Amino acid sequence: MPPPTTSAISTSSxxxxxxxSINLPSLPTFQLHAGNTAVRWDKYIRRLExxxxxxxxxxxxxxxxxxxxxxxxxxxxxDTLTITGTDYATAKQKLNEYMWPKRNVKYERxxxxxxxxxxxxSIDVFQTKLQRxxxxxxxxxxxxxxxxxxxxxxxxxxxxxxxxxxxxxxSDLLKLVRSLExxxxxxxxxxLNLVRVVKQISTNAESTDSIVNQxxxxxxxxxxLKDVQCTLHEDKSISPVTQRHxxxxxxxxxxxxxxxxxxxxxxxxxxxxxxxxxxxxxxxIVKKQKQDDSIRIRVDMRxxxxxxxxxxxxxxxxDDIISDLTGCSVFAKLDxxxxxxxxxxxxxxxx
Numbered sequence: 001m002p003p004p005t006t007s008a009i010s011t012s013s014x015x016x017x018x019x020x021s022i023n024l025p026s027l028p029t030f031q032l033h034a035g036n037t038a039v040r041w042d043k044y045i046r047r048l049e050x051x052x053x054x055x056x057x058x059x060x061x062x063x064x065x066x067x068x069x070x071x072x073x074x075x076x077x078x079d080t081l082t083i084t085g086t087d088y089a090t091a092k093q094k095l096n097e098y099m100w101p102k103r104n105v106k107y108e109r110x111x112x113x114x115x116x117x118x119x120x121x122s123i124d125v126f127q128t129k130l131q132r133x134x135x136x137x138x139x140x141x142x143x144x145x146x147x148x149x150x151x152x153x154x155x156x157x158x159x160x161x162x163x164x165x166x167x168x169x170x171s172d173l174l175k176l177v178r179s180l181e182x183x184x185x186x187x188x189x190x191x192l193n194l195v196r197v198v199k200q201i202s203t204n205a206e207s208t209d210s211i212v213n214q215x216x217x218x219x220x221x222x223x224x225l226k227d228v229q230c231t232l233h234e235d236k237s238i239s240p241v242t243q244r245h246x247x248x249x250x251x252x253x254x255x256x257x258x259x260x261x262x263x264x265x266x267x268x269x270x271x272x273x274x275x276x277x278x279x280x281x282x283x284x285i286v287k288k289q290k291q292d293d294s295i296r297i298r299v300d301m302r303x304x305x306x307x308x309x310x311x312x313x314x315x316x317x318x319d320d321i322i323s324d325l326t327g328c329s330v331f332a333k334l335d336x337x338x339x340x341x342x343x344x345x346x347x348x349x350x351x
Contacts, residue, residue, distance in 0.1 A: 025051060029072025039108070039136050041099040044071075045092065063088035071095075108136045112145070116153040126154065127174055146170050157317065183322040222266040224342045232349035238307040240278035243300070252285055255295045263297075268341045270350075279304050 030044050048070060052063055064087060068075050074095065078084065081094045112133040117126040130146045130153075139145045147170045151160050212219050248256055263269045281299050288294040316324075 025055075027051065027070045029070060030074050032073050032077065038099050041096070042136075060087045060089075064091045067091060067095075105136075105138055108133065112137050112149065113152075115149065117155050119155065123154065123156070123174060123178065126150070127170065143169055147173065157319065161314075179323060179326060183319075183326045222268060222338060222341055224344050229344050229346045230349065231346040233309040233311070234349075235307045235309050240307075241303040242278075242280040243282050243303060245280075246282040246284065248283075248285060252287075252295060255293065256285060256297065259295055259297055263341075266341075 027048065030041065048067060051057075052066070057063060057066065067088060068078060068091070071078075077098060078091070078095065081098065084091055084094050112130070115126075115129060115133060117123070127146070127150065130149055134142050134146055137145070150170060150173065151164065154160065260269070264271070281301050281304055284298045284300060286296045286298060288296060
């Protein structure tokens, strides 16, 4: 890079005009035949005009002279142009008209479509790259095209779902994905033991017993979700099926009777009574492996399930859970081995 040269630059204001001697910074000359001319020219002009601001160059003729001085071989092209005027704006316009026909919009759009987020690239860098590429593509709706390419090229499944589900501009999507990336970094740090646990709650037997005694009313019975009832959507076109009863071995009948009484006492099951029952499903008895005198009663609902219309719910991913837990500091572990028994059935769904 050539050393800075000393030149006299005139700076003017509304009331005065003075000449000062300053060192002009080095600026590489523009390579006219290096490929992708139009895009490089736009970038070159922006750098030149930033230099004008930094040096407080406000005289129009001086701007024009510096443009032609720094542009190098572009000066030869400029000499062949007509009606170039004597000011900076006209000279810049004539050179832009020469450079822009050399732009290949089809190629620019192809390069934009092929851009993907790299594995080690943040969403901010990826979005900035798309913004820069889109500026030369002549898109009618640049924001919509950037959003579409973010969906196609990003590495975050969460961003894809958010962008497809919600009508948000790229700037709002960017904020959401930033939080996801930060959450993922925090999770990785925890997995690698880079985050120190500053407070850990003791779980010894004495503290557990004290909590149970203090809140005894909350630890009585099975419990159930408050104000929640599960409604089963039945397909009426399927005829009810009454299956045959499966005989229970004699040596476990007493245990079965005791278990049914226990479930009824906990309000998990209820007697049918003497009314007709369109659906009958047999039960199966399973011995618990670690407890010799305990059993688990299972109901074979395969035929009944054929008449149940499914509700579709999206299963959360690890990224979803990490994002939801961002900012949380206290965690508890619950044993949901009887979770299904704690969801009350709607009376219309009890057959």
